[in-house]
Amino acid sequence: MNKNQLHKLAALGGVIIGAAAGAGVARHLHRRKIEQEASRVHPGRKGEPQAYLIGGGIGALSAAVYLIQDGGFLGENIHIIEGLDVLGGSNDGAGNVTQGFVCRGGRMLNEETYENFWELFDSIPSLDWPGKSVTEEILNFDHLHPTHAQARLIDKHGNILDVHSMQFDNKDRFLLTKLLATPEEKLDNLTIEDWFKDDPHFFTTNFWYMWQTTFAFQKWSSLFEFRRYMNRMMLEFSRIETLEGVTRTPYNQYESLILPLKSYLEGYGVDFSIKAVVEDIDFEEESITATDIYVKENGHERVLHLEEGDLCIMCNGCMSDNATLGDYRHAPDYRVDHPMSATLWKKVADKKPSLGNPAPFFTKPEETNWESFTVTCRGNRLLKMIEQFSGNIPGSGALMTFKDSNWLMSIVVAAQPHFKAQDQNTTIFWGYGLYTDQEGNYVKKKMRDCTGEEILLELLGHLHFEEHTKDILEDVVNVIPCMMPYIDAQFQPRAMSDRPHVVPSGSTNFAMISQFL
Incomplete structure (x- = not known):
């Protein structure tokens, strides 16, 4: 894959692109490393170059791997600096059987795309399958647990809807085709709703409900990103009602992806600093050359x-x-001030305007938030009821969306166990709601103001399991809601120039990795 392809991939957004961007950055800067090798002197540091990676998500971890594999760096000269108390960025998973488990979100993998992802993890040894790579481990598990959702959309009466038809009319088809043929240069700051403003029918189709909840798009999301995802996920059109293209990891993606990456890097002596916040970066006056962190x-x-x-x-x-x-008795706080990564981005962009503009992405939390929740139960009573309702055993289904939910609530039941710390008597599942400022259909409160118990009660209402509520609640260990005010930030309307290049023009030693490139 050449440099131009890597840069194109990095611009597409999504967590998997972190790996692609990491690869592109490492390889691009490796060429500069070779050019400068003859003149490099580092007194007291054995003459070796140092690499400082700010942020400990999948992009930075991937870049570190490629710096070792392709860049010739010693692991001890690679420094990953993370502001939180754990690595992984948005790829997370934590908990235990007594306090409950939590995943903030889920990432959709696809065997037929994300070439950089599969290449990267093909070089990372599995922690649980000696002699095999993480890629082999994931694909083996996925082939043994194929996805075929049988309850993708559910109406207010608890009926599973027939979603084999996308319900497009000719105007929908025309506007979608026209969008795919329109150059991005003409789409600055436009929303999806702007494009379909004369076609309200589009937002009532099965396609929109399934697409919106699969990727967490909103009507006010960027037309740029909608078009890019349409191109990127073209293969999903013929199977979006079953989500057969989804590839599952054996456990939550922290344990299945981040821990093997961390273990690999530790084996090379990579230096990790957690709970270490980078507050600013200085540059040379005339170029994009970082001088001090x-x-x-x-x-x-x-x-x-x-x-x-x-x-x-x-x-x-x-x-x-x-x-x-x-938790079960408390709603999460809604905190929007001083997002850590965006605060740093603004500081460097104020110094170097070519480093993009965080304002369109991180100043409208009312447009970018949604809330997830993870339910932990003793026994499998509730999972068995969901299985009988949906026709899917755990791990064989996908998102189940309650299309008439005021919160636009969806749930997904993974294969059990989803955490290595689960025992045989513990089951979990995950869900989310897109409209946290709306009052529930059954619990008359905004989702963001609800406790974990109240979110579960709202779900049981949509499943029409009310007569079993008492027994179900007796099984509950915890319901952990998670409020994320900027989780849809990468989909915000913006101009082309608001997203910087991975390696900015004029850079000698500085690059960026994220969903915002």
């Missing part, structure tokens, strides 16, 4: 000075910034 760690400030030949690779935006958790 300002880090606050354990209440102390330190400055990392870059010598000639050192690299700085920064995550310029994280969609799960300011995520907060609630």
